[in-house]
Amino acid sequence: MLTQLIYTKKMRDYIKREIIRVLIEVYDLSEAEDIVEIQKTSSKHVTSDYYTNIAMKLAKTLGEKPLLIAEKIVSSIITDTNYKVWVAKPGYINFTLHQSQKNNVVLEIIKSEDLLAGVKTSEARNIIVEFVSANPTGPLHVGHGRGAIYGNIISKYLEIQGHKVHKEYYVNDFGNQINKLVISVFSRIDGTIAHGSSDLYEGDYINDISKKIQQFIKNEGWDISIKKILENNEHSKKLEACKKVIVSSILENIRDSLSKLGIIFDNWFSESMLFENNLVDNIIARLRETGKTIKKDGALMFNDDEPRVLIKSNGEFTYFASDLAYHDRKMKKFDKVINIWGADHHGYVKRIYKGLESLGHDVGKLDIHLIQFANLYRGKKKVSMSTRKGEFVELDTLLQEIGIDAINYFYLMRSKDQHLDFDLEVAVSSNKNNPVYYIQYAHARIEKILSQVPEYNKYEFDYDNLTKKQEGDLVDKLINFSDTCKKSIINLKPQIMTNYLYDLSQLFHGYYANERIIKDDMNYSQVYLLVAIQKVIKCGLETINIEAPRKM
RNA sequence: GCGCCUGUAGCUCAGUUGGAUAGAGCAUUAGCUUCCGAAGCUAAAGGUCAGAAGUUCAAAUCUUCUCAGGCGCUCCA
Known part of the structure; x- marks a missing residue:
């Protein structure tokens, strides 16, 4: 009755309908539909998959103790072998799914054509x-x-x-800041312009642009000093032309930096x-x-x-x-x-x-x-970001130093409302201190194993053959992917995705160290599990613009 | 003085619609290699969730106040 239904949330719906049915039957609650919520168990100390707090919510209106209500409800629930129902104080009703049921998610993920289908909107805007x-x-x-x-x-x-x-x-x-820029460039060509002004843009890029302007004036064949262009209103057309060259030169540079970041x-x-x-x-x-x-x-x-x-x-x-x-x-x-x-x-x-x-x-x-602002550190030392005097690290430099994947990950790993400390030394490191590396490494590791069993899919996936604790944990995590996508993508919170991928990778690395996959008496269901994990990691990384390397 | 964001382990931070005994990483300590990549794994220890009051069966989460940090309150951009 319940095969293939978990990943698509139908198991949860099934439980919900059952609870509603019981509430109507036992308490004659017609509004049950609106108040029943089946939630995913998040506490690490409770070994259930879902729970509902409905007994506690109803305690007041029913005038009964929540524990009693919960027990009444549970005694009327029709269960089957796929899940167990039990009560915990002060009135939680817990649902524990059978492991082989949950293992369905592995095949569902592998067969899914679009793991992100759950976040699609019904009204495109x-x-x-x-x-x-x-x-x-x-x-x-x-x-x-x-x-x-x-x-x-x-x-x-x-x-x-x-x-x-x-x-x-x-x-x-x-406006003014562009005029200031023009004067900054011109003063590099003719030092008497705005001499001694402290209010000009500095930095090497001003030099580069001033050279471009000189070339431009030469190409145009203008026989006029830079000072005159600036001062005389009758040359305003020439000034506008120079302004355009300056602005477009800077924009070109900006556009180039951004495109390198994708x-x-x-x-x-x-x-x-x-x-x-x-x-x-x-x-x-x-x-x-x-x-x-x-x-x-x-x-x-x-x-x-x-x-x-x-x-x-x-x-x-x-x-x-x-x-x-x-x-x-x-x-x-x-x-x-x-x-x-x-x-x-x-x-x-x-x-x-x-x-x-x-x-x-x-x-x-x-x-x-x-x-919120991000502070950059190189180890303990803060990297200056002062735009004054041209004392800043260009985005291009950062990209060269740590690469596009680390830039994406580190800027996305924290809530936007949180001040972010970004350590360059960690971002370039090739070890587990670096979360990007750690996640990508999980993906590459799986790739290596799969390359040794290219014909794994000649064997069937056996729902009853993933029984170890770590396998159960991994399966639970895979089941969570669907919810994670919703929370991250619909609520526009990328840090939820980065955290999830890190957690999943952590579970995988632990499993990998503990369980040998390639062995004489192969358990091909384990290979299927890895395929599903790898697919989820790849999909998750893609949503945050990070590469999933097959080899590192 | 007014406004916005923040305050969770020594450090950097997660924590979903209010749910059960508070979650990671780093750092610290103690361990793990004949074998798929040790670029790794396991464990220990670490908490007055800034403080106080309130709402609730239930608060890190919601309300109010206090304290601390960041930022902004120009005929600036």
Whole structure:
């Protein structure tokens, strides 16, 4: 009756229906359907697979002791050989499945065409995920890494669910910091420009760009000094051209760094474009209509709890103004808008919500994920991340040093709300201290064993032939994979997947050390077990963009 | 002063919708190689879940307050 049903949760449903039936029969509880929950046993001290707390929940309304209720329920349950039911104080009803029943999961995993089928959504939506969006004033450094990797995986998770995902990088190519960048580059060419200013970008990349600009000017055949380009308004076209070269040079570098990390954006949205198409003016006009703007000290402000400047008294727009225009566009075009921001922007969140609300948007569509900072360590020593003076480790350097798999894993292994300490020495190590290595090693180890029994599938899998404690633990863990995927992928929590894979690998390594698989009297069911484990590890690693090597 | 995040073993962190005796790794200590990869495994030890009160049959988890750390509160970007 119950074969092949566990992995697909039907066993749990079966138990639930049985409990409901009993509740109606014994207590005449018509609402039983809504309150019965069958949960997975997580305590290590209890040897059941599922439990329900229904007896404790009903104690008050029924006016009976929970233990008594539980016993009454259990005595009416019709059991079969596939599972046992027992009561534990103060009123838990436990269900223990027969091992050979649970072993079904091994074949189910092996036969499954899509292990992630359980996370598919029934209503696919059009979602935009905006992330990284670092100002194009220099190369990406390690401080940008976490948001980049996290945004990429969130996008992937949404795609796995079946949504249509649009990945976008918002390019702040307008305003003061770009002008500052231009002056920084120009001052490398002509030292008298902005001489002695402490407010310029430094770092080697400025040198590289200044060379490019000099080449560009030469190619264009302009017979004019760099200083003149900057100073004379009549040369503003030339200045704009230089600006474009500078920004696109930096963007090219950023794009290159990201693609090396496997991060490809669908669109690079330019802030300038908002101004060129008068979208910012349009937003200001609409905000004025709502009556929520005020003039104060010559500036135009959005009147929130505190007034927020939209147009400065000198006539310049603030970022708030262009950000509202940008978000207005996104809110119109997509069903769901997700922003991945550094935690230092949290003060800005409320303002954006309030602004968009005033513009008539349903702000429930907007999710802003704030990512806490990551600190990098080299052993005990903290790696500096100061952007001042160009004292930062570039993302490219980090990639070279530890590789793409470690970058993905280490940035994803902790909750986004948690400050993350990232130790480079551990990330490059080739031993069990390094969780990436440890998981990949499990995959490779299994591959090695399987290569020695290529024709294992000529033998049948025997449900009754995995009886050892460690085999039971592994099977339980495999059963959990389905739930793990839901928790991780649907709730957008990559760390749940990294933790699961680590735990599974740990169980496997222990099993491997204790149990010899290749032997004279082969137990082919054990080989099947390894095949299932390997498939799950591979699938799990793929969801977090980490390679599952066959050999290391 | 106001706001957001955090506080769990010596260190770095998990902990699902509130469930049973709190979970890993590192570090420490003691062990394990004729044999599928020791790039590994086993065990011991380690806890006032920051503190207090509340809600509940049940709180690391929810509420309030206090303390501590990080970050943000510019006509900055």
